[in-house]
């Protein structure tokens with residue numbers, strides 16, 4: 001994809017008042033010069049979420065979330081930066097024209113756009129079929145039988161693909177899509193596809209290409225901003241020779257293992273509950289959602305992939321697997337486990353009574369009873385131990401040790417030490433083995449790559465002086481101009497924890513134009529953005545006397561010179577210095593002493609205290 005020019009970003013920031021934008025999601029109350037609300041990013045009873053109309057930033061003193069209007073939309077909607085920019089641009093009617101990337105990238109982007117448009121139009125066509133066409137009568141009846149009203153079908157844009165070889169293909173070609181685009185979408189297959197070519201049972205002559213989905217109820221699969229990127233098609237009747245569900249193949253839009261069905265609609269429910277109910281099929285999910293149980297997801301397939309689990313962890317800390325009580329359901333639960341545990345998700349299992357699935361259960365028992373079942377769901381390890389113990393004869397030592405080893409292997413997937421300790425003591429108690437014996441059997445888990453910062457100068461927390469200078473550099477043009485006139489790059493290079501101040505000074509910021517500040521914040525990493533917005537929002541830091549800025553700066557500069565002097569002095573002690581080296585070093589030391597002397601004249605007699 002191309003990049004969005006920074007002046008467009010500034011224009012969008014300027015046109016979207018942060019108070020109005022946040023106020024469109026939930027109420028904010030005026031409190032002096034600022035606005036306050038209950039923080040949407042953590043649970044709280046008294047508001048610590050502040051929005052500053054003047055600075056156009058938000059900050060939560062409870063959980064530390066904060067940043068520009070873009071950051072808010074990204075975090076609240078769980079979308080990436082370009083999507084947040086486009087969303088805010090659309091809100092105020094600013095066209096976003098991306099700068100052209102390299103040629104290949106550009107073509108790829110264009111192809112993606114065509115595919116997205118094709119999917120959106122296809123969803124509309126399938127949907128129209130379902131609602132209006134005579135041939136969809138059996139599908140309508142089927143959905144009615146499953147408790148899906150026309151209103152629900154509209155909300156989820158359910159559709160119907162006619163049981164014909166080329167109904168979709170000929171409609172799409174009529175809309176101007178060419179064969180290559182249709183094949184790329186996966187909605188149309190070529191005859192050579194190894195999968196399942198038209199067979200002799202058809203009395204129609206097969207085309208060179210034909211529709212993938214025929215005679216199926218169509219469920220649009222959306223990405224997390226709600227754009228249709230694929231379909232899942234379900235047969236009305238169980239036919240022996242066809243799969244009950246088929247999905248779109250992998251396409252440039254659709255990576256099956258990265259998408260959770262329904263997430264675009266259920267993410268608010270997930271965040272609020274901090275728990276995801278996982279069910280197998282799309283119909284299960286829709287029924288639960290429509291019954292008012294909105295914290296639901298369905299993996300596209302039977303087991304969770306690593307990426308799906310990681311995606312889910314962005315919204316919740318706990319999952320409740322609702323799988324059928326049969327053996328296939330158990331297998332699916334087990335295969336999901338590894339990915340879920342590796343992402344430190346707490347896993348519980350709500351067993352469905354034989355012959356029931358979440359869909360039938362919630363329709364028969366109602367919402368409250370279903371919620372009780374979920375609340376009573378057992379910890380996965382309890383459930384699993386019980387099931388294994390039922391099969392294995394624990395009086396046989398060999399069988400018992402085999403089971404212990406198997407469980408130890410699974411426990412090793414748990415990264416969180418607390419969670420792991422708890423499971424270890426539970427499992428060893430249940431199996432009657434010493435905790436230490438069991439622990440010894442648990443293979444050491446593979447460390448996960450972490451995004452930790454290297455322990456260098458920049459991982460040192462900035463001093464109060466640096467924080468105050470940073471805030472002044474963002475809001476006071478006189479101080480900013482003063483700092484920019486100094487040898488700031490040299491000084492900051494010698495100052496621990498000054499990386500962000502350096503970025504603030506090198507950015508193209510006009511302090512009287514808050515849009516340029518928003519645009520700068522948007523260029524930071526999320527954790528940096530939260531840190532800077534925290535400084536801006538902090539009364540202790542922000543309401544400081546600008547007249548002290550010069551003193552602070554000179555003290556930083558003096559400090560950096562002292563640091564260089566120390567370094568040179570230790571160099572002087574190195575053995576094997578040539579005469580020339582020594583002379584050179586002495587000269588540098590004299591220079592630095594001179595600088596320090598000059599600086600001390602600028603500093604008032606009492607050293608500046610770090611507040």
Ligand SMILES: [Zn+2]
Nearest residue numbers: 039042060063
């Ligand atoms: Zn918060």
